[in-house]
């Protein structure tokens with residue numbers, strides 16, 4: 428599964444210089460610029476400003492950020508270094524609230540830190556670097572497995588609607604919701620993909636349409652409010668989306684607008700598959716009500732893409748970055764260990780049990 432897009436790595440470490448190399452996703456599709464970050468505050472900033480985005484990619488970037496931040500500590504003992512690590516972890520955890528992968532990756536870095544107890548400061552720092560690398564490598568494998576499981580749910584020639592960007596650049600490689608599309612592309616499935624533009628930050632138009640087009644997939648860009656007409660016209664046989672956090676009951680937070688798409692799909696009897704690595708499943712959140720939804724600045728709605736503002740000055744805005752799709756609108760949650768179906772409170776924990 429290698430094509431131009433598949434070989435792009437949106438988050439990686441430059442081994443020689445110990446810098447985090449990030450594809451600046453805010454500049455796509457017009458410019459392909461790779462940033463070189465060496466300070467953890469630059470990593471925080473890149474996550475907050477969506478230069479790196481997509482739940483798995485955020486987690487990977489945070490893991491590298493935790494390594495880079497801890498590396499700069501002048502601590503002389505394991506205990507002192509642990510105190511500094513805690514501050515780094517807390518700081519990076521404040522960059523964005525909704526994608527659980529961020530917290531998952533930082534917790535994993537902490538576990539690794541604790542495993543190194545008794546080792547020298549230099550050894551612990553190297554272990555953190557190793558853990559961040561492992562998180563990235565594992566994510567690519569996980570995404571490939573999600574692709575295989577999701578492809579089994581699809582048939583050649585299907586029309587697929589997707590929202591936001593859950594593609595290769597949102598992960599270490601392959602993507603989640605786009606992974607089956609890339610696999611299908613290789614195997615002659617001839618999917619017709621419809622990409623919602625995904626207001627207000629246009630991840631669908633700027634990123635998904637770009638990724639799929641570069642990979643030679645048949646992709647059609649539509650505005651968010653066109654999902655209903657393409658469903659009604661019979662152009663869509665499945666909805667595939669990624670997610671930022673799945674609660675224990677299957678409620679799922681994903682990019683704002685996903686829940687509306689899922690409700691529409693139910694009306695038109697179209698299956699909705701949420702593609703989620705287990706790192707995105709948060710069994711500690713009982714329902715979607717426990718998921719913290721990020722609110723973002725007004726200007727993303729009022730003026731960001733326009734040469735002049737397209738809303739009255741100082742108009743009140745409400746800009747939630749995510750919404751929660753109620754589990755009743757989700758046909759299946761595709762993980763690296765298989766597909767979970769309702770009741771999700773029973774099927775999701777079983778997915779983890781296979782993770783041995």
Ligand code: MRU
Pocket residue numbers: 477480481482483526590591592593594597598602603604630668669670671681682683748
């Ligand atoms: O605000 P974003 O662009 O980080 O939101 C991303 C999404 O909603 C994706 O669908 C989700 O993180 C899954 S990425 C594999």
